[in-house]
Amino acid sequence: MLQHAVEARPAGSGYAIRVETGQRLRFDRQYSHPVEPLLAHRDAWTHGQLIASDWRLGDFLDELSRHRPGYLGYAPEVSELRISGAFQLADSDTVLDNLSHTLPIRIRRFSRYWTRVEAAPGQWTKP
Structure with a gap:
């Protein structure tokens, strides 16, 4: 509540x-x-934010997908990467692009409504 x-x-x-x-x-x-x-920051979405503290990337992407239109999927090999930070929900494409600069992932956009997060080729090492 x-x-x-x-x-x-x-x-x-x-x-x-x-x-x-x-x-x-x-x-x-x-x-x-x-x-x-109530867990800390659980109401952050009411302020347009998603706050993660040592989350699995898979859990983060599942939560992010609730706040954007279309399909946001990910490859199993990236799901265990860890992430922390405060992210603005108003522009989830920018959030994804920023993640691709800090994690060994790439963002593939097949259409405006179909996005997939995958391991970056040539950079992948298992967590």
């Missing part, structure tokens, strides 16, 4: 769980996990 509070009632549990500002709750139809503190 970023503001206020909410009650969640998983259908199979029969009881309500209150989630306050600064907390999060993961649940499905049958089960709920314990209420946890």
